[in-house]
Amino acid sequence: MTNKAVSQKRTGLKQFRGNLLGYLCVxxxxxxxxxxxxxxxxxxxxxxxSVNGYVFLIIKDVLPEKDELVAFWPxxxxxYPRNIWFVKYIKGVAGDExxxxxxxxxxxxxxxxxxxxxSKGGVVxxxxxxxxxxxxxxxxxxxxxxxxxxxxxxxxxxxxxxxIGVAYRIL
Numbered sequence: 770m771t772n773k774a775v776s777q778k779r780t781g782l783k784q785f786r787g788n789l790l791g792y793l794c795v796x797x798x799x800x801x802x803x804x805x806x807x808x809x810x811x812x813x814x815x816x817x818x819s820v821n822g823y824v825f826l827i828i829k830d831v832l833p834e835k836d837e838l839v840a841f842w843p844x845x846x847x848x849y850p851r852n853i854w855f856v857k858y859i860k861g862v863a864g865d866e867x868x869x870x871x872x873x874x875x876x877x878x879x880x881x882x883x884x885x886x887x888s889k890g891g892v893v894x895x896x897x898x899x900x901x902x903x904x905x906x907x908x909x910x911x912x913x914x915x916x917x918x919x920x921x922x923x924x925x926x927x928x929x930x931x932x933i934g935v936a937y938r939i940l
Contacts, residue, residue: 799824811933813840813856819916820856822938829934833859838936839909839927846923847892856936857918861908861926867919869899874920881910884920895922905929 799812811827825840833839840856843849861867861876868875872883874897884896897920902908906926908919918924 811840812939813854813936815856817915819911819913819918820858822940824938824940825856825936826939827856827934827936831935832929832932833907833935835859835862838938839907840933840936841907841909841927842931842933843917843924843927844931846917848888848890848917848923854933855909855917857909857911857916859907860910861902861919863902863904863906865902865908867897867899867902867908869896872896874899876908882912882914882916882920885915888917889915896920897922897925902926907932 809829811829813825813827815823815825820838825838827840837859838856839859840854843853843855845851860881865876868878869884872886874881874884885894887893903926906928909924909927910916910918910920919926
């Protein structure tokens with residue numbers, strides 16, 4: 770190998786290490802920021818495709834409004850462990866009417882999507898309820914076809930006490 774090739778290889782390795790160090794510093798900074806603001810805010814990471822974004826800032830104890838992103842603890846279900854929180858859109862609020870026709874769901878007459886009969890992993894999914902959403906509950910949803918949301922009985926309408934807060938996409 771020539772001196773020039775060795776020099777270029779070393780330069781590339783230095784750049785890689787510098788970039789890696791920079792990314793690690795950003796990750797540590799985000800984690801420390803989230804930890805330091807934890808009584809009021811939380812930094813969360815998205816591991817699914819149901820909502821656009823990978824990192825969210827969650828403002829705790831703020832109740833969401835319709836069409837806002839909300840972070841919440843889902844009820845116990847057959848698909849996700851208990852310690853995983855979700856980020857979805859608020860699609861229905863108290864007083865909105867949810868109608869189900871077969872597997873299709875509508876809120877106040879607006880089509881919001883179909884419920885699947887089984888998850889990707891083969892777990893049987895039961896369609897969620899219909900009717901008027903009561904005070905203190907939310908219909909959570911995303912437009913993604915595989916979103917595990919209020920279209921399914923296993924999630925249902927989310928009560929206020931399971932809401933963590935309003936979520937804002939960072940990345």
